[in-house]
Amino acid sequence: MISIRLDGAAELAGTVACPVGTAEGESAAGTPLAVLPSDAAAEVAAFLAATEHKGSAGAVQTLPRPLREPSKVLLAGIGSGDEAGWRAAGAALARAAAKETSLTVLAPADLTDAALRGLAEGLWLASYRFRVSEEKPEAALKLAEVVIAVAASPEREDALAETRTVAAHTRFARDLTNTPSLTKTPDWFVQQVRERAGDGVTVTVREREQLEAEGFGGIVAVGGGSVNEPRLLELAWSPEGATKHVVLVGKGITYDTGGIDIKPNDAMQLMRKDMGGAAAVVGALLAVAELGLPVRVTALAPLAENMVSGSSWRSGDVVTHYGGLTSEVRSTDAEGRVVLGDAMAYAVANLAPDLLIDLATLTGASRIALGKKTAALFSGNEALIDGFTAAGAAAGEPLWRLPLAEEYAGDVSSDIADLDNAAGNPGTITAALYLREFAGSLRDRWVHIDMSSPAWSAAPDGELTKGATGWGVRTLVRWLSTVS
Template identity: 75%
Template sequence: MIDIRLGGARPESAQGCVAVPVPAADGGAPVAITPGLLPDDVAAEAAAYLAETEHKGAAGSVQSLPRPLRQPSKLLLVGVGAGDEAGWRTAGAALARAAVREAELTVLAPAELTDAALRGLAEGLWLASYRFAMIEPKADAAPKLAQVTVAVAATPEREAALAAARTVSDLTRFARDLTNTPSQLKTPAWFVEQVLARTGARVTATVRDQDQLAAEGFGGILAVGGGSAQPPRLLQLSWAPEGATRHVVLVGKGITFDTGGIDIKPTEAMQLMRKDMGAAATVCATILAAAELDLPVRVTVLAPLAENMVSGSSWRSGDVVTHYGGLTSEVHSTDAEGRVVLADAMAYAVARLEPDLLLDLATLTGASRVALGKKTAAVFSDNEELVAGIGTAAAQAGELVWRLPLADEYVKDVAAEIADLNNAAGNPGAITAALYLREFAGPLRDRWLHVDMSAPSWSGGTDGELVKGATGWGVRTLVRWLQGLAA
């Protein structure tokens, strides 16, 4: 990760590549650089260049002004929009790309830079500079940017904001790494090993293997994982700080590869199924962040992990699965496997963990993408406070959510002929999937929230702080939400 520091050069002595924030002007007036950020002669030159290029100050827009044989040697005039956290996050992402060939960058921030804006700037820099590849980049293509100095006073509050941004960005990158890794490596056992290597002493772990899952009655996880040579796991993580008054359980779908099972997917739909454990990566990264940030909220994570493969031992359409706790599912599609493993974990959480709040996250349905597009996660809950809290946290984090209804008129479609429920009730697919999961929330259904994050878990290209590939969606939102609970 880029080394980001506070302090540094005064405007009159800035050297090398220097980023200058350009706020958007109100009412169509010309944009202007904050007075005092640059020496007068350099400021006049920059102002003339802004006028010539018709820079509007839109967040993330960058104009590069080379100044050969002079100092600073280059100005990056970057729009910060309204100057809020979102604008600075977008600006940070743009700078990570515009300065990728520079070894160092100085950002001339205004003296009144808020802690939130600093956090946004840092997150944008760290997340947009993320790279994942199984091969080393060529020397002439490798990023050079290693250090960024934000030229602003280093107060304790700003240092704390920067530290929080570092933790959340690092663990978002960790979630991206887990999700991007090819499934030939990413077995359920491998996933567990990677997470345990990051837990440290403050987060405790319990790992259930195939035999333990069978002994305790986790029939859904066993059914989905039964066709694979790589046996399933249930990873349980706990962060239990002294004095915590609320207990949150986060459940994340962890299908390390999804062929669709006997109801096999077409080739194109299977191509990116290494990402089908993105929610497990998110919830595991979130609890690690909660511990590192010392959040005074008790958090338990459940990550049901399985490969949904095709073999002579695969589960079949028409089978009846008995879940933890006794509810049964008639299998209408082996390609609706995520909700089946989540059902086991949710039922276990309700029966054994006594949470105050229960959230599940999953790359669950294509229907949510059809409804909301590629950037927005669907949320479902009967709890207004939960929906509002997640919505506020997502807005702060720069991630998008939208509430869809738990429409009771579709409850009848989730019923089965020879079992309690069926696992693939059909359209509207995101809603019927949520209604199926609600049955496993039991007495916690009024304190439960479901997030269908299938679409925003993966980016098809560069987009703000996102790069092509896994996004680590939800880590930032969940951490902000937990911070809100702790406030």
């Protein structure tokens, strides 16, 4: 990660960045929001007017100043100056200065903690890189250090440290999700998390034999076709004095062929991302533990490969879940809800949570309803809906509530079992209604988030890079910081 530090006496040499606020009134040019040397200030004002730089969030213009200092000024728009605007500016600067070895970002003396968080988060997340092979030298990120030219204070140092923690675990979630499935078996996932878990985090792993013995029929069935056996990973953070217990459940399908109901080739190309929910919940718990948040959190990641072989589960099978509910298998390509059901039922029966939250790259139908950037949110609890909507908006990870429409509740029933795992359209809603059956006594304190589309970005976009986004880590940490 780029080194970011605060220094109110930073030397204004080399490449510097100046934030630009949105133009006011009829003015075509935005307004520089930091103090520049007098000669540079005059040039910047003229340059902004000539280029009609309006200060739009994330817009960057470059003013070269050869043979003078600073030698280059990057003019980065922050829009209205809220956290999202500073995040967009930080992301744009990470790209604009990628070939520089260092960058000094001028900042107004009254820079808020929220603005600092946004700026740093944009820089750290937009500078993320993932490659299996060595990166070509001409494409490599050279930017190693960013100095934010503003006076340090304990509050600002704390805000920067907290942002670094969340960004680091978001990047970890991206690493997990981007890793090709040839490497990313359920056991590999477990080992990566074991190595990352810090003080105060308890790691418990159930392997296939224990899953079979304890009745996790859904996880065992979905993972039955692969030589890479399934796992149930359980992480626990239990700080002294915590009064609330939140259980996070994340879908962890490390590769999804669709099973015997096999997907077409095009639909399998990105199925390494089908464990994005598991990556998000473990990343969030590890961040919460590092931050020392005073809320008890358990993360459950049911991990399996949904493969095709002679031992694969079949359409027409009946699976018995943890706790006794049964599912008729109408499609082996509706596997995520089956493993989530086991983990949710286990949480309700054994962990006594106050709140139950699940995240899953669950349905393509959610993209049809909400597009590529917005996750679908389901709950019958208005306070939880409001809390998650606010947390997602602040984190830059938007969510939109969809209804738990009771007129479709009967569709998830089966003639020969309790539930039908593929009840059909509207697919995002019927999947949520299926999962609700496993929330048991917690159905009024349960949230389901279908984040299939925003878990992956097809191109660089703001703080997102091409590939896995780590969606959910930032939203979960923001929301968990409000739970008490």
